[in-house]
Amino acid sequence: xxxxxxxxxxxxxxxxxxxxxxxxxLNDGQFDDTYSPSVRMLRDGTVKKxxxxxxxxxx
Amino acid sequence: MVKSTLIKSLPCFHCGEPxxxxxxxxxxxxxxxGCKTVYEILNENDLCEYYEIDxxxxxxxxxxxxxxxxxxxxxxxxxxxxxxxxEHLSKVSFYIPxxxxxxxxxxxxxxxxxxxxxxxxxxxxxxxxxxxxYDPSKxxxxxxxxxxxxxxYAPIISLQENDILSDKSKNDRQLVYKLAVAGFxxxxxxxxxxxxxxxLDGHDSLLRSTFSFLxxxxxxxxxxxxxxxxxxxxxxxxxxxxxxxxxxxxLGLLALFVRSTYEIIMSVGPGYFDSFSGLVFxxxxxxxxxxxxxxxxxxxxxxxxxxxxxxxxYVDNTWKPTVIYQLRSGDVIRLRNMxxxxxDSTLQEDEAFIDYSFVTGESRPVACHKDxxxxxxxxxxxxxxxxxxxxxxxxxxxxxxxxxxxxxxVHESHYKKLxxxxxxxxxxxxxxxxxxxxxxxxxxxxxxxxxVITSVLMVACPCALALAAPFTYGSILREFGKxxxxxxxxxxxxxxxxxxxxxxxxTGTITNGNEPSSxxxxxxxxxxxxxxxxxxxxxxxxxxxIIERSIGRYVEVEMNSFMEIPGRGLxxxxxxxxxxxxxxxxxxxxxxxxxxxxxxxxxVDDDILGFYALNARVRPGVSQMIKALGQKCRALVxxxxxxxxxxxxxxxxxxxEMLFTQTPEDKMxxxxxxxxxxxxxMMVGDGLNDSGxxxxxxxxxxxxxxxxxFTPACDGIITGxxxxxxxxxxxxxxxxxxxxxxxxxxxxxxxxxxxxxxxAGHLTPLxxxxxxxxxxxxxxxxxxxxxxxxxxxxxxxxxxxxx
Numbered sequence: 001x002x003x004x005x006x007x008x009x010x011x012x013x014x015x016x017x018x019x020x021x022x023x024x025x026l027n028d029g030q031f032d033d034t035y036s037p038s039v040r041m042l043r044d045g046t047v048k049k050x051x052x053x054x055x056x057x058x059x
Numbered sequence: 060m061v062k063s064t065l066i067k068s069l070p071c072f073h074c075g076e077p078x079x080x081x082x083x084x085x086x087x088x089x090x091x092x093g094c095k096t097v098y099e100i101l102n103e104n105d106l107c108e109y110y111e112i113d114x115x116x117x118x119x120x121x122x123x124x125x126x127x128x129x130x131x132x133x134x135x136x137x138x139x140x141x142x143x144x145x146e147h148l149s150k151v152s153f154y155i156p157x158x159x160x161x162x163x164x165x166x167x168x169x170x171x172x173x174x175x176x177x178x179x180x181x182x183x184x185x186x187x188x189x190x191x192x193y194d195p196s197k198x199x200x201x202x203x204x205x206x207x208x209x210x211x212y213a214p215i216i217s218l219q220e221n222d223i224l225s226d227k228s229k230n231d232r233q234l235v236y237k238l239a240v241a242g243f244x245x246x247x248x249x250x251x252x253x254x255x256x257x258x259l260d261g262h263d264s265l266l267r268s269t270f271s272f273l274x275x276x277x278x279x280x281x282x283x284x285x286x287x288x289x290x291x292x293x294x295x296x297x298x299x300x301x302x303x304x305x306x307x308x309x310l311g312l313l314a315l316f317v318r319s320t321y322e323i324i325m326s327v328g329p330g331y332f333d334s335f336s337g338l339v340f341x342x343x344x345x346x347x348x349x350x351x352x353x354x355x356x357x358x359x360x361x362x363x364x365x366x367x368x369x370x371x372x373y374v375d376n377t378w379k380p381t382v383i384y385q386l387r388s389g390d391v392i393r394l395r396n397m398x399x400x401x402x403d404s405t406l407q408e409d410e411a412f413i414d415y416s417f418v419t420g421e422s423r424p425v426a427c428h429k430d431x432x433x434x435x436x437x438x439x440x441x442x443x444x445x446x447x448x449x450x451x452x453x454x455x456x457x458x459x460x461x462x463x464x465x466x467x468x469v470h471e472s473h474y475k476k477l478x479x480x481x482x483x484x485x486x487x488x489x490x491x492x493x494x495x496x497x498x499x500x501x502x503x504x505x506x507x508x509x510x511v512i513t514s515v516l517m518v519a520c521p522c523a524l525a526l527a528a529p530f531t532y533g534s535i536l537r538e539f540g541k542x543x544x545x546x547x548x549x550x551x552x553x554x555x556x557x558x559x560x561x562x563x564x565x566t567g568t569i570t571n572g573n574e575p576s577s578x579x580x581x582x583x584x585x586x587x588x589x590x591x592x593x594x595x596x597x598x599x600x601x602x603x604x605i606i607e608r609s610i611g612r613y614v615e616v617e618m619n620s621f622m623e624i625p626g627r628g629l630x631x632x633x634x635x636x637x638x639x640x641x642x643x644x645x646x647x648x649x650x651x652x653x654x655x656x657x658x659x660x661x662x663v664d665d666d667i668l669g670f671y672a673l674n675a676r677v678r679p680g681v682s683q684m685i686k687a688l689g690q691k692c693r694a695l696v697x698x699x700x701x702x703x704x705x706x707x708x709x710x711x712x713x714x715x716e717m718l719f720t721q722t723p724e725d726k727m728x729x730x731x732x733x734x735x736x737x738x739x740x741m742m743v744g745d746g747l748n749d750s751g752x753x754x755x756x757x758x759x760x761x762x763x764x765x766x767x768x769f770t771p772a773c774d775g776i777i778t779g780x781x782x783x784x785x786x787x788x789x790x791x792x793x794x795x796x797x798x799x800x801x802x803x804x805x806x807x808x809x810x811x812x813x814x815x816x817x818x819a820g821h822l823t824p825l826x827x828x829x830x831x832x833x834x835x836x837x838x839x840x841x842x843x844x845x846x847x848x849x850x851x852x853x854x855x856x857x858x859x860x861x862x
């Protein structure tokens with residue numbers, strides 16, 4: 001039966017880890033702006049692609 | 060190139076306005092030079108994808124002179140604005156109201172493509188701000204701001220704005236921390252309580268005590284951290300000998316915690332920690348729901364936001380940008396067209412035109428002569444002027460209004476909230492019941508007396524009562540916000556519900572100052588119109604802007620010469636013909652005074668063609684709204700002359716008091732007089748000249764056409780075209796009282812059932828664990844649902860504002 005108590009303590013320990021990581025992410029400002037990251041992730045590559053297209057046309 | 064081609068109005072490639080194609084570039088038409096420049100810049104930097112991003116929505120380009128940001132290079136100014144400063148890396152945040160779509164984010168975050176000195180940019184969409192990391196050794200701060208302005212994202216800079224940006228969300232975050240801890244502990248305590256619900260056997264005593272002590276351990280952060288706000292608030296209100304809702308809550312929470320701790324330590328029972336942590340969790344959710352704020356709007360601005368950060372001061376034979384709070388009496392300052400006079404000064408020029416619409420609401424510029432006093436808050440029209448500062452900004456005529464009592468007081472102090480009134484009665488009843496049950500049990504079974512008393516206090520914890528108000532008001536706040544009426548906080552809803560008197564400002568509130576109707580009396584050819592459009596386009600005078608916008612058709616013409624004579628008119632030459640646009644005296648027209656409308660005359664080679672009649676346009680729906688308000692609509696107070704009296708009389712009816720030529724102080728005093736009569740006054744206004752009245756009134760509502768521009772300090776901001784629905788908004792706020800009372804009734808019925816269990820001594824942890832969350836949830840569901848239903852009936856005519 002003692003093993004259950006050990007398991008519970010471990011599980012609680014892990015859960016506290018998640019709580020702390022949530023508080024950390026909150027403090028980090030990850031929830032301040034929920035819209036722009038969705039736009040931002042689609043950004044980078046496309047600009048370069050356009051550039052190469054243009055270069056090709058020029059050649 | 061003098062071409063005369065008639066082009067049907069095409070949408071401008073950049074802003075989408077039905078433009079008259081002044082210029083074609085790259086096969087695309089543009090309505091103005093500004094839009095074309097933006098496209099050229101984007102094209103040059105391969106950023107035209109801007110126009111193709113999903114969710115791109117067009118906006119009008121606003122011209123800002125690039126040198127308008129020169130003062131940012133002043134060390135005093137930049138020190139206030141920069142968040143971080145070093146030799147090769149600086150960090151700055153700008154507030155940009157134009158941010159509105161995915162393309163905006165995309166473009167602003169591609170800013171590093173324009174200039175190598177820009178290291179990184181990051182947009183915060185909710186706050187409408189952009190944070191830029193840049194290399195100060197390569198690019199100046201003013202150049203950064205000018206670049207933003209050039210691509211259509213002119214930053215708005217004021218000292219106050221920066222404070223607001225930096226500390227607005229801190230409070231909210233605290234609450235979420237507390238909520239996270241409470242939620243975590245609540246979930247785990249429930250888990251550990253589960254075996255208890257199902258029934259543990261006697262021989263599992265080791266497990267039982269382990270679970271109980273784990274629960275106790277988990278409950279400690281809840282009581283010490285998450286619930287601390289309730290204990291503090293209860294203590295505070297006890298100290299001032301007032302009963303608010305937090306006192307019975309703190310009492311109930313304390314009873315729950317002490318009782319549970321006792322049961323676990325003495326191993327007489329499993330405790331009630333599941334109910335305890337659940338209550339705290341629900342209470343905090345209520346607070347969080349209520350705390351909805353509009354991050355990009357500011358409700359607490361004072362005059363500082365209206366004034367520029369710096370002006371050019373004449374020091375040591377040069378003009379140097381100087382921060383305005385360093386202005387001293389005797390300084391000589393120079394202001395350009397459209398800049399605001401930062402302090403009361405005397406004019407050094409022979410003649411100048413000052414637009415006091417900011418201060419008085421009167422839109423016509425006032426002519427001033429040498430040595431005339433020019434008040435702070437006026438806007439220079441036309442040529443640059445040199446002024447001699449008389450008083451510091453803080454002592455100026457206009458700003459002295461802020462030293463008045465109205466700006467120091469806090470509203471909440473003199474008005475009792477509905478919830479606190481209910482809490483007062485509730486607390487008395489609960490304490491009486493606890494004493495009575497205690498006495499009864501003392502005779503019946505003294506050993507259980509304390510248990511029963513704590514049970515009574517525990518279930519009497521008015522959690523559901525405390526949830527009713529946040530969810531009702533919070534839901535209303537959201538419903539308002541979706542329809543273009545933004546409230547400062549949820550307390551304002553209750554104050555709107557009790558309003559019995561409404562006072563209106565005229566210009567900008569009842570009428571739309573920016574878009575008067577203009578029609579030409581006389582006859583013009585298409586070519587004449589085109590010439591007038593080009594001329595007026597070159598002028599910055601407000602009336603010119605209106606005329607320019609009203610001319611739709613376009614024929615390409617070339618202007619050979621142009622001259623603006625401030626306060627009089629414009630002269631330009633097209634194809635050898637001299638066009639004059641301006642006042643009656645300017646074109647030698649027979650002069651007749653027309654107070655109710657502004658007239659702009661047009662002549663070609665001294666041949667008078669006619670005039671533009673410009674009437675301030677009454678906002679849509681206003682007359683219906685005034686009818687619907689009926690007796691509540693009390694007065695119109697305006698800073699303007701009484702030229703509009705008849706028109707306004709028609710609109711408002713004869714029972715409404717009409718006050719014209721009111722100074723800002725007059726308006727404030729008028730509201731105060733009404734309040735002394737016992738009225739609850741709502742002031743609806745727009746300008747800086749209304750700010751005293753807005754602050755003095757019980758609910759101050761600022762009307763604005765573009766939420767990006769400055770509004771005076773107020774309790775709510777309403778978008779201009781929604782003002783016709785003001786009565787609907789007030790009706791919904793009023794129904795909140797009924798919804799709240801119904802929610803109270805539900806909450807009390809639960810409390811009555813729970814109390815009967817407790818007084819009879821049958822309150823087991825299981826009963827508490829079911830009853831308490833159930834009452835909370837049902838109240839939450841009821842109030843949100845009822846508000847939604849009420850909003851649907853009251854707001855059937857109002858459309859959502861998509862933002």
